[in-house]
Amino acid sequence: MKRFLASLIFTLGLSSIATAAPLSADQFTKVFAKELKKAQPAINLTVKGDLLLIIKDPDGKETTTFLNNAYSQYLLDPTAVDEILKKYITSFVEATGKSAPLERTRIVPIIKDRNWIAEIKESVKQRGSKQAPENVYEDFNEELVILYAEDTPTNITYFAPKSLDEIGISRKQLRTLSVANLTRLIPKPQVDAGPLVSMITVGGNYEASLLLFDDLWTNLSKANGEIVVAVPARDLLMFTGSRNQQGLTKLRELATKYAKESPYHLTDKLFVYRNGHFARFE
Structure with missing residues (x-):
């Protein structure tokens, strides 16, 4: 090979x-x-x-x-x-070329825009394919889903439900298992704080997946109110405080810009961390 x-x-x-x-x-x-x-x-x-x-x-x-x-x-x-x-x-x-079973220690969670699932199915239908590819995913909130994949040294590959059955992993285990795997596989999150908007980075592939890291969000300062985040692309995670009006304005501006320009775009919506969960911020 x-x-x-x-x-x-x-x-x-x-x-x-x-x-x-x-x-x-x-x-x-x-x-x-x-x-x-x-x-x-x-x-x-x-x-x-x-x-x-x-x-x-x-x-x-x-x-x-x-x-x-x-x-x-x-x-x-x-x-x-x-x-x-x-x-x-x-x-x-x-x-x-991969023939080995799914590696349970390499299963990771990937945050996707909910529309991504619908767009894939519709695209397959419009272009004449009989069946959309099977993926393993679950709801995260009203706008986002968690898509599960295998991260190897050379690839990030989505897998079908039968791959889980082959290695005896249930859907209930996936989120906890995948977050633990991702914690081990990525660098320690780096917070670059700014007066209006702050950014968190982990190397360029899994920034959006950090929404699943509860410890990260509970440990961040809430001096400016609740935490409000934007994930316009898989490699962009920005946040500000709900009382920081200039910060919110800037965050919306950046979310709109990068949701349009990024090849790995997600959504221009903002989300607030409340009671251990990210919900749509209005």
């Missing part, structure tokens, strides 16, 4: 696809499909629409692959197309 990945990286590095004008969603999908087919000649690959691939492996297992995140990242820097293709195709190859 390592030899193949090295070859793939070399191949993609040679075939520069950068153009003066950004690729359309249709063009990007076709380029991605072509490079993925080069990387895995044995798969049966069908382009079902813009940013949607249906992939069937030699054993007949069918996978629905969405390219939305890859394309959003590409649009931010079209000159990095080779690097982006390399990253996502390598990730796909490693994920599909």
Whole structure:
């Protein structure tokens, strides 16, 4: 596998696809499909629409692959197309090559906008696929859900309910288990305090998931009232106090901006930490 990945990286590095004008969603999908087919000649690959691939492996297992995140990242820097293709195709190859059971110590929680679930199902329906991919998730609040994934050294992969059954983990265990795993896997949260808005960082992938860390929020100062947070993207977590009117104004402004601009956008809504739970802040 390592030899193949090295070859793939070399191949993609040679075939520069950068153009003066950004690729359309249709063009990007076709380029991605072509490079993925080069990387895995044995798969049966069908382009079902813009940013949607249906992939069937030699054993007949069918996978629905969405390219939305890859394309959003590409649009931010079209000159990095080779690097982006390399990253996502390598990730796909490693994920599909995985045959070992789900690793319980690597199960992590990922905060998603509730609309993400609906959009995935609707997108599959509109583009002609018979069945949406199965994921394991639960409600977090009226706007957000917790999606469960396996975090390996090279991938973050969503899994189906049957993967839990295979290793004997119940849905009731998931949140506690995944938060404990994530606590171990990520750096210690760093709080960068500001007069209006403060930020918490943990390396760039799991900032939004820190909403699940109750100890973090109960230990923060409440001098300016209740804690109000924004998670406009998976890697952005900002907060202020409910009595800090200038801070609230700034927080709304930042949430609106980054929910539109980030390739891993979530929501522009604000949430208040109250009675051990994050609820919509009006």
